[in-house]
Amino acid sequence: MPVVRADHLYKVFGRQSKVAVERLADGSHRDTIADLDVTAAVIDVSFEVQPGEIFVVMGLSGSGKSTLIRMLNGLLDSTAGSVEIDGVDITTLSQKNLLKLRGEKISMVFQHFALLPHRTVLENAAYGLELRGLPRAERFAKAKETLALVGLEGWEDKLPEQLSGGMQQRVGLARALAADTDIILMDEAFSALDPLIRRDMQTQLLELQATLGKTIIFITHDLNEAMRLGDRICVLRDGRVAQIGEASEILNAPANEYVERFVEDVDRSRVLTAAEALADAAVDADAPQVSSDTLVADLYTSVSTSDRLRVVSAEGDVLGMVTRESVLASLVRDENEEAAK
Numbered sequence: 001m002p003v004v005r006a007d008h009l010y011k012v013f014g015r016q017s018k019v020a021v022e023r024l025a026d027g028s029h030r031d032t033i034a035d036l037d038v039t040a041a042v043i044d045v046s047f048e049v050q051p052g053e054i055f056v057v058m059g060l061s062g063s064g065k066s067t068l069i070r071m072l073n074g075l076l077d078s079t080a081g082s083v084e085i086d087g088v089d090i091t092t093l094s095q096k097n098l099l100k101l102r103g104e105k106i107s108m109v110f111q112h113f114a115l116l117p118h119r120t121v122l123e124n125a126a127y128g129l130e131l132r133g134l135p136r137a138e139r140f141a142k143a144k145e146t147l148a149l150v151g152l153e154g155w156e157d158k159l160p161e162q163l164s165g166g167m168q169q170r171v172g173l174a175r176a177l178a179a180d181t182d183i184i185l186m187d188e189a190f191s192a193l194d195p196l197i198r199r200d201m202q203t204q205l206l207e208l209q210a211t212l213g214k215t216i217i218f219i220t221h222d223l224n225e226a227m228r229l230g231d232r233i234c235v236l237r238d239g240r241v242a243q244i245g246e247a248s249e250i251l252n253a254p255a256n257e258y259v260e261r262f263v264e265d266v267d268r269s270r271v272l273t274a275a276e277a278l279a280d281a282a283v284d285a286d287a288p289q290v291s292s293d294t295l296v297a298d299l300y301t302s303v304s305t306s307d308r309l310r311v312v313s314a315e316g317d318v319l320g321m322v323t324r325e326s327v328l329a330s331l332v333r334d335e336n337e338e339a340a341k
């Protein structure tokens with residue numbers, strides 16, 4: 001069962017929102033319903049997020065990302081459509097039950113950290129648990145544990161202003177982890193950070209995720225970040241879904257010209273892995289082996305010293321071979337493959 005499910009979800013701001021939904025459902029672009037004096041932020045969005053998945057929602061400014069994520073935890077009502085969390089339609093819940101569900105199942109990490117300035121790092125990390133009424137000793141113990149997970153051991157007694165941006169965002173992440181919810185929503189959580197720190201945070205999130213197995217919905221306007229983090233990516237355009245797929249699908253088979261233009265500048269070698277660069281060649285049991293999730297960028301040097309590598313998955317299955325030619329070929333999108341779809 002999916003953990004999060006959006007079904008024909010709409011959010012239209014303005015008095016004539018219901019009329020607007022009818023016209024949008026007939027396929028109207030949001031700009032052609034300007035006469036209704038409404039803003040259509042999210043239009044007919046449907047997807048399912050599976051347990052343990054990192055689902056990235058990517059789109060330009062104004063494409064509806066924040067509106068969408070705020071409907072997923074019930075901070076905003078939907079104009080039409082439904083949101084299910086663990087099979088429960090939250091659009092039908094009373095305010096009290098919605099608050100309860102949110103406290104138990106969903107945490108959120110924001111772009112601007114949203115830390116309380118006069119509280120210590122430890123108190124900030126424990127804040128979600130305080131709201132839930134956990135006794136002091138218990139919530140501090142839990143917060144101390146998750147601060148250590150994000151590398152902030154020893155910083156518990158500092159104030160947020162004594163920390164760098166990257167460290168403050170780690171506190172935000174620790175707070176979400178301390179709440180111990182299955183679902184974490186992250187809205188542009190790394191967008192305010194310097195590029196190098198941002199990359200570190202991405203790495204740390206992936207490492208944490210490998211052991212914690214949360215269900216994460218991560219919002220970004222950065223395609224490279226989307227490709228790096230997302231098990232699947234949902235590309236939003238003007239409130240509608242332009243495409244949903246794995247990074248390699250979006251790169252190799254963009255659903256339309258919009259997505260195609262978007263992916264033009266992506267460094268394919270940093271998205272595609274050995275598993276997606278396989279050669280049409282018989283398996284050579286004597287060739288050196290390489291893990292299937294090795295980035296193509298990191299295969300360059302290995303295939304130039306020994307020109308064939310055996311690709312092995314994390315489960316130990318031999319997937320095939322990569323060669324110098326197949327590695328180079330993976331960097332060019334195969335137009336035929338796309339046409340065949």
Ligand SMILES: Nc1ncnc2c1ncn2[C@@H]1O[C@H](COP(=O)(O)OP(=O)(O)OP(=O)(O)O)[C@@H](O)[C@H]1O
Binds near residue numbers: 068
């Ligand atoms: N409360 C509101 N009332 C009216 N219009 C709104 C409201 N909230 C958002 N909008 C509009 O809905 C559209 C989508 O906004 P949203 O904030 O969801 O975009 P976004 O993709 O998160 O953008 P950004 O990348 O800049 O954060 C925008 O046109 C915005 O102006």
Ligand SMILES: [Mg+2]
Binds near residue numbers: 065066067
């Ligand atoms: Mg936003």
